[in-house]
Amino acid sequence: DAGVTQSPTHLIKTRGQQVTLRCSPKSGHDTVSWYQQALGQGPQFIFQYYEEEERQRGNFPDRFSGHQFPNYSSELNVNALLLGDSALYLCASSGNRGLSYNEQFFGPGTRLTVL
């Protein structure tokens, strides 16, 4: 049973560029959440997708956008990259039933470096 997968593993971009990160949820999960983890901090919630729609959003600017596909996989897009966007981007998936709703399983992350 494959867990949550993310690609790419590492990415280096320059300021002003755009980036797309990808996530495939754990088998049987239909909800995908994205988090940004800066060095030395806990993950910060960016947004969550369910049924191909953004269900909830954290305090991130509109430069951060996402998409969920019919197969439940998801993309995170960041436009006009800033140095401060350098972080580990984590994707988490969960089922949308009862308490399992709260058990979010994380992927290995994408390390984004903005130069």
Next chain:
Amino acid sequence: EDKVVQSPLSLVVHEGDTVTLNCSYEVTNFRSLLWYKQEKKAPTFLFMLTSSGIEKKSGRLSSILDKKELFSILNITATQTGDSAVYLCAKGGNKLVFGAGTILRVKS
């Protein structure tokens, strides 16, 4: 705004020691509190606590929640070098709200 605070920020112990990690929270609409272990990249799920006073246990790890005093603790007994990691606690729900984590280093 929901807030989760962990202490200590970091901890160095010797193999065999017992450690207690703390997590306090100020949140609205509390549903659950979760503990994760993060070694290199992906946080791995440890426990989910929803009821006060009930200890969750898995091997040498255990955790308990106090909903009245708004805190949780994670205990690790007989620590091993493999326990070295960042331990994160988070308020559960659609949007997990994490603390900054406790960095645990276990020396052999």
